Amino acid sequence: MSVGLVYDPVFLGHDTGDHVENGRRLERTVGLLGSSDLRRGLVSVAPEPASMEDLLRVHSAQHVARVDRSSSSGGGWLDGDTVTSPGSYEAALYAAGGVARAAEAVINGDIESAFALVRPPGHHATRTDAMGFCLFNNVAIAARTAVQKHGLDRVLIVDFDVHHGNGTQDIFYSDSQVMYISTHQYPLYPGTGRVEETGVAGGLDHTVNIPLPPWSGDGEYLRAFQEIIVPAARRFCPQIILVSAGYDAHWADNISSMQVTVGGYARMAAVLKRLAEELCQGRVVFALEGGYHLDALAHSVKASIEVLLGLPAGEDDPLGLPPHGGGTMDIGPLLQRIKTAHGL
Numbered sequence: 001m002s003v004g005l006v007y008d009p010v011f012l013g014h015d016t017g018d019h020v021e022n023g024r025r026l027e028r029t030v031g032l033l034g035s036s037d038l039r040r041g042l043v044s045v046a047p048e049p050a051s052m053e054d055l056l057r058v059h060s061a062q063h064v065a066r067v068d069r070s071s072s073s074g075g076g077w078l079d080g081d082t083v084t085s086p087g088s089y090e091a092a093l094y095a096a097g098g099v100a101r102a103a104e105a106v107i108n109g110d111i112e113s114a115f116a117l118v119r120p121p122g123h124h125a126t127r128t129d130a131m132g133f134c135l136f137n138n139v140a141i142a143a144r145t146a147v148q149k150h151g152l153d154r155v156l157i158v159d160f161d162v163h164h165g166n167g168t169q170d171i172f173y174s175d176s177q178v179m180y181i182s183t184h185q186y187p188l189y190p191g192t193g194r195v196e197e198t199g200v201a202g203g204l205d206h207t208v209n210i211p212l213p214p215w216s217g218d219g220e221y222l223r224a225f226q227e228i229i230v231p232a233a234r235r236f237c238p239q240i241i242l243v244s245a246g247y248d249a250h251w252a253d254n255i256s257s258m259q260v261t262v263g264g265y266a267r268m269a270a271v272l273k274r275l276a277e278e279l280c281q282g283r284v285v286f287a288l289e290g291g292y293h294l295d296a297l298a299h300s301v302k303a304s305i306e307v308l309l310g311l312p313a314g315e316d317d318p319l320g321l322p323p324h325g326g327g328t329m330d331i332g333p334l335l336q337r338i339k340t341a342h343g344l
């Protein structure tokens, strides 16, 4: 069972200084993978920069030019929390191209699954705008490339980042070939992702939002996966699963109030791996989105990769137990609303 890893130091060229989304996230994670010998079991997938054709499958030419201009003119702020540096444009091209390349390798059968350890992240970037630390929408570009270049008819995106991927939802809102399912803390930035947002026209029912209450933990997430994501995926029957893998719902991550543990992330990864094996020959690509507590991120990514490799992932969280527990919220009525909205 071969698992690919996308990583390249070019991603560190997106130099954001003291911003929470910074290169130390990848350095700490790669360091942990290296020290655990896990990296030797992975097939290295060299990222290539996304072509202009690939970018324009998702973004407007004006947006691409604006990111390029901001970066090449020395860097600056594209919105209140999204910054570029001179190396950002190149890093963003490789991040988008890296996820697309991983998906391509999985589609071609070169590898069964992959983890793309990339930055800048992507799921808030819309067709026309950078936002929320995101420049280009890496997973969306990989999904469109899978459809338009490789002829796939059904691509499933599962987004378990603690924030709603408004950009991804927006890009595929009327698209019948790409299904978008998101778990996220609600309310929280960016404010979208209500149950009632279900898609339009041919994309109707192909957007599934699971807005979880603050303080949700492993129990709530796993229940949402089993009761909503699994049946929705089975009905859609994807040919590949792309995962917007953000680890900012970890209990130690200050950006949210969620209480997910490293073991919880491993169990979510296991559900997605089993779904991929059942529905699409194991084809699944995880692409890093958020996750801002360096150790929580590193251990959670490592646990996800262990699951992809078929290794036993520990149930314990090396960082300890979540202070607010988790697993005690009554999300039954919420899940029922989602089932009703989607006929599940």
Ligand SMILES: [Zn+2]
Residues within 6 Å of the ligand: 161, 162, 163, 246, 248, 289, 290, 291
């Ligand atoms: Zn996030």
